[in-house]
Amino acid sequence: MISRVSKISQHVAKSHVRTFSAFPLPKVFDYETITSNLSVGDAITSVEAAFEKLAHGKVDVPLPMHIGVDETENAGPGDCHIKGGYVIGTPTFTVKMAMVSFYKNLDKGLPPGGGIFVVNSAVDGAPLGIFQENRYMTDLRTGAAGGIAYKYFRSQTPGNDSVGFIGCGAIAKVMARAAAEISPFKGVAFAPPGGGAEQFAAEMEAELGLPFTVVESAEALCGASDVIYTQTPGSSPVLEMGWLKPHATIIASGSDQPTKNEIPADVLAASKYVSDLTKQTLRVGELRSAIAAGTMTEGDVYAEMGEVVAGMKPGREGDELIVVDLTGTGAQDAAIGQVAWDKLSKL
Structure with missing residues (x-):
């Protein structure tokens, strides 16, 4: 009897399993594409509107996350700031990682940090675009x-x-x-x-x-x-x-x-x-x-x-x-x- 109940339960469970197709891969935008096509003038109107909505409680803005990378034999020194938000009514939300203060990079001919924006659909949650902006987009929104x-x-x-x-x-x-x-x-x-x-x-x-x-x-x-x-x-x-x-x-x-x-x-x-x-x-x-x-x-x-x-x-x-x-x-x-x-x- 127990065996029969177990088999019935397994059958019911299997009949309720749903399969899903995968989201398309997000588009990837490199630094040259970003810097060649975006300016601070593009950002001012949008950022001003976001500040207005922020005042009306129409933006979800969590406090930033900070990851400190202590200097050791294998790493650092450096910092990572993680910020993001959603302006209610817009079709996307964004999560950003900004890597800063990796000053040893200068001796290697590299910038002292980098950055990536991940722009996601606010309709279905799918990641839409990955922007390897190396802090350029961060600088634009700061300048705005x-x-x-x-x-x-x-x-x-x-x-x-x-x-x-x-x-x-x-x-x-x-x-x-x-x-x-x-x-x-x-x-x-x-x-x-x-x-x-x-x-x-x-x-x-x-x-x-x-x-x-x-x-x-x-x-x-x-x-x-x-x-x-x-x-x-x-x-x-x-x-x-x-x-x-x-x-x-x-x-x-x-x-x-x-x-x-x-x-x-x-x-x-x-x-x-x-x-x-x-x-x-x-x-x-x-x-x-x-x-x-x-x-x-x-x-x-x-x-x-x-x-x-x-x-x-x-x-x-x-x-x-x-x-x-x-x-x-x-x-x-x-x-x-x-x-x-x-x-x-x-x-």
Whole structure:
């Protein structure tokens, strides 16, 4: 009797087994294809829309995952950041891995990190595209946020059109391109010796058709700049309160780990402080250092950028000092992932 029941059970189980066809292999896009076809101008509108939806609770953005690769005989040093998100109503969602700080690569003639975006169907969950972007798409969505911050928070007083760049690497270039998409400006550049300020200024002047000058110190840059972009990888502040114009707008994008810090705590406390995503800036952004110093609390956050984009709160209202803290959100990754899929899948 037991044997018969067992056979019946097996038959019923087999009759309910379903077979499925496999999803098609995702398309793979190499670095050259991506860099040849995507620009920061492609990203700004999509990223701005994502910030607005973020303010309305229409984006699923988990906190980033961080994997530290300690230096050993066989590995490292390096870091991996994993971010992603879904903008509700869009046909894809994105997961991104950014590999950074693998500085030993430089001795091998390799970049100090890489990156991959995986864009997936929000309809059936199938992976659609793998983008070997080596942080290029990450830079684009970061620059897009920097351009949006420039749009909403720069001084509108005539003549306040000088934009400074502390740190003159890849992020500074994409910030300059994004700002130029919003409004023309006069550029000012500073980097420590060997930091490429002269090359940056010459390249941006030729590309954007805007004047750029190089100064010898961060203090001189602050004194000459109405908007200041900071994009440095270090753990020490790069400017001081006494160097700034009263109406300065600081757009800081260097801090994306708990070890990094660009803006002094007293500057943050004196500013109208705007985060890209407060739950992130509390952990890895400039806000973290101000709270640790006891000069700010979470309640001192004026707004998240999406709230200003959505019209829930005003941006600049006068000659106040403003700091915009950009740590990079999964909403931005989802936005640039959608843009990349829409554009490159049609090639």
